[in-house]
Amino acid sequence: MTEDVIAARARALAGALTEAGFARLRVRDGDTEIELRRAPGAVSGAAPSPSSAPAAAAAEVADRPPERRVEVVASDVVGIVRLLRPAIGEGQELDGDRELAYVETLGIRNPVRSRGGGRVSTVFVSEGQPVEYGQPLFAIDR
Amino acid sequence: MTEDVIAARARALAGALTEAGFARLRVRDGDTEIELRRAPGAVSGAAPSPSSAPAAAAAEVADRPPERRVEVVASDVVGIVRLLRPAIGEGQELDGDRELAYVETLGIRNPVRSRGGGRVSTVFVSEGQPVEYGQPLFAIDR
């Protein structure tokens, strides 16, 4: 699967996951298995306001073979993407949880974090790009 | 299959047959096979008026096992059933093509014929009953 397909499928599955009210969803399709887990904090209506909600919703996608785990970091706000300077690029190795970018909403900078180490396999967005809730920002090979 | 079921299925299939514009339709369902053939004269719009149309539409239904052929004779007009005196009854043996009843439409008596011999297994209608086009009148075991 290409990264585009991963992103598209992850988003579609995330929608289905939310609608169904489940925390985990696994789909096998030929050689490929995609597994999505709801980010631990992103539970129904528990957070009083989105800015205090936990870090971005996560969509984990596993392709096999080969044994590879791709995690998609998505935006949990509507806003404008602000990349770091220098920007995190594709291929970049992350040695643990770190900031990848901000999404700016009404002047507030909402940090986007990697929540773990790995290699940035795809950057879905560019500087200044508007993003909606749930829009994939980065894919990370764990 | 009971006669009721035969009649209901025959009518449903007759509708499908007409809609599809085919002359023959065979449906297998478990042990039972139902075959319908359009009556030879009952072709699309060929007859200028229904009273000059050929004899009633026929639906042949075959149940196996046991080897049994049931043919349903249906009305091809809208009218009132007039049974013969004495009326053809269930169990009656027919030694060839003969009149079974009339359907009266605007004062005209449209004969209903058996189109062959056999044993009358079911009489679906009673004297004076209103019937619509395609309504089963008799079932005949050939």
Added chain:
Amino acid sequence: MFKKVLIANRGEIALRINRACHELGVATVAIFSEADRQSLHVRHADEAFCVGPGPVMRSYLNIPNIISAALISGCDAIHPGYGFLAENARFAEIASDHGLTFIGPTPAVISAMGDKATAKRLMAEAGVPTTPGSDIVANVDEARTVSAAIGYPVLLKATAGGGGKGMRAVHAPEELATAFATAQAESEASFKDGRLYVEKLIVNPRHIEVQVLADEHGGVVHLGERDCSLQKPSHQKLIEEAPAPHLDDALRERLHTIATTATRAVGYTNAGTLEFLVTGGDLYFMEMNTRIQVEHPVTELIYGVDLVKEQIRIAAGEALGFTQDDLNTHGHAIEVRVNAEDPNNNFAPAAGTLTTVVFPGGPGVRVDTHVYGGATVPPFYDSMLAKIVAVGRTRESAIVRMERALAETRIEGVKTTVDFCADVLADPEFRAGGVGVAWLPAFLARRTAAV
């Protein structure tokens, strides 16, 4: 009022009549062919009779079975809708012979108006302007003499005609013989009546028709005019509106007056429509349709009158509950016919299963339809799936409302006229208003060339 009415039709008009009956507290009996068993018009009626297989000759035109269904079910009246048996005087007569009220004018009037040459003569006698032309011409020589006198171009028309069949335009004397033979043969084949007459060909007129209601006590009113100039190359109407845009007030009033005068003159009763060709300041009577028209809702929306209920009330012997002075209009209405047709392929009709059906809603939008998601479109009948009608305070607001209504419409499974009609609505010439009958074929040609 009637106790029970048999609806001798199918599709949206059968539903329309069913609605009117139920709102009047009248029970209904539907008829259906085997191909229409699952149709909404069957489901909504109080009773329903299968009258034959799919082909119309054996079902919806099967007079004995239809009359028999009415008698068996204890009906006291029959509403014919439009098409099928609606303008069949013999059917009206047979119904009457069996004690059933035919909801429409008398057989004599249906018959007179159904014969185009007779209708034209009667109208001319009543002082209605008619297209210069002849009575029935016996042969091609007579046609040649008459055509020379009228002046080319002329139209050869079948007296039994309708829907453009048995009609040929002749632009010069040398075309006449061939055209005569073709029109005669076509008319003979279509109507079993090869008689023709000659008429002056009016180039690119507007098709404007006037709705009338006449009760059996001498009450006659008109409900204004409809502009039906947007017709496919086959002369079938596609988009209609009321009132007619850019019509000179004096001409509009003349149309209305002529319509009511003519209605009285021919002893007309029930709902009827007089069709005129209008060009410049001139108007010519074309024909009178002795039934409810497909496009009647545009009139209903601006007059606030339920024409089908009025038909039933009139047939039940009631006097009109209003006079001409009581009637007034609000705004402008437009109708789009959603047909299962491919506009990119000569409007070839399409049959199949409708996988998705979403109709528009909200303010000022009316939908008349018999289809739904999962419904099948049988191959035997008219291809119209729905009429979408929009009303607004002005013509522009009605058009804009129609545009958003078409944008909301989603029909999948067969090709439809929805997108094509949206393109028509967006065209500046249509938007300006008042185009003639040649406009839509020209627009179609331009659009096809652009694709």
Added chain:
Amino acid sequence: MFKKVLIANRGEIALRINRACHELGVATVAIFSEADRQSLHVRHADEAFCVGPGPVMRSYLNIPNIISAALISGCDAIHPGYGFLAENARFAEIASDHGLTFIGPTPAVISAMGDKATAKRLMAEAGVPTTPGSDIVANVDEARTVSAAIGYPVLLKATAGGGGKGMRAVHAPEELATAFATAQAESEASFKDGRLYVEKLIVNPRHIEVQVLADEHGGVVHLGERDCSLQKPSHQKLIEEAPAPHLDDALRERLHTIATTATRAVGYTNAGTLEFLVTGGDLYFMEMNTRIQVEHPVTELIYGVDLVKEQIRIAAGEALGFTQDDLNTHGHAIEVRVNAEDPNNNFAPAAGTLTTVVFPGGPGVRVDTHVYGGATVPPFYDSMLAKIVAVGRTRESAIVRMERALAETRIEGVKTTVDFCADVLADPEFRAGGVGVAWLPAFLARRTAAV
């Protein structure tokens, strides 16, 4: 006029606003939760932003994400619809702070009318009759003194209240302490505001409300009244009509005059509704809703005015295009709310997939809906699937038309209020007209007992 409007809502009202915008030539931006990705309101808008997951706190009430979507997409205005943020003064203020026009009254007016005790005081000052009662009572002792003065039965009401929450009827002094504690706790939990006031309990009044429009140039008109007395035991409206049947002419005129006077007095702008309790010849102001109401179509159908377009025009600074004298009504309109609820089980809401959806059509019927065959009903939101509205020349003809419209309606996959509402329409007491708010719960109890 605005260039682009963000519609901060979902469901049928989001579609309703989308229609008004498109008919005004204004582009639209929809917002949606992840549970509404397939909704028609998303499909019909020019742009759409996902603003959060299904639960409303994180999506349709997510002010930063909604305002951000409006700014990113270049909107110049926000229409809040009803519910959600429609009466949130803070949201209106934040929109304004970001240069977005909030389509509604000013934050100050929203805030004043949102606080029930303040609204009542302001109205009383403007000479509007209000229910005998108190300002905010500090504690149960004060409530006891006030109640004794007013005379039992009384109502304890939350000043921040709405939808019956934080409200308790008290029939005798000994019930007061418990009721006070419960109402206070409920109000605190629901609105984070436990302040209560006391009001005379009017037994079985009619709920009659008056629609007003006010522009920013001093133009104020009313568009008559609606009778919303048919309410579920939860006080939610189920069937509404306009005009109110059997209302004394003098009382009707008094309602209208009071409504416009009060509208001017509080400096109201945009569309608003003043709700009154009416009993015998008396009327009492209840509250003012500073937004479009669910039941606005019944008014639109008899006045021929598009209220949502008027809201947008007013917010864009336009003066009303008509005066009170230009407005007049035609006929009678009735609305039925089709909810995904089980009337045989306390109207318990139902979620699921709609396997079959067929809505009624034809003359005099309007359908506002966001659902279609195959659509899912998410569990997070209001259970209303559609509003069916019927208009007729008289109340009886509107009811008959609604009966046939409901008979045409087929919704499968979830339980709905369709059949229950048909039973209500058939009831002789409803048919006679003018029932009070206690009627429907009593009808429900009778019906349940009969089953």
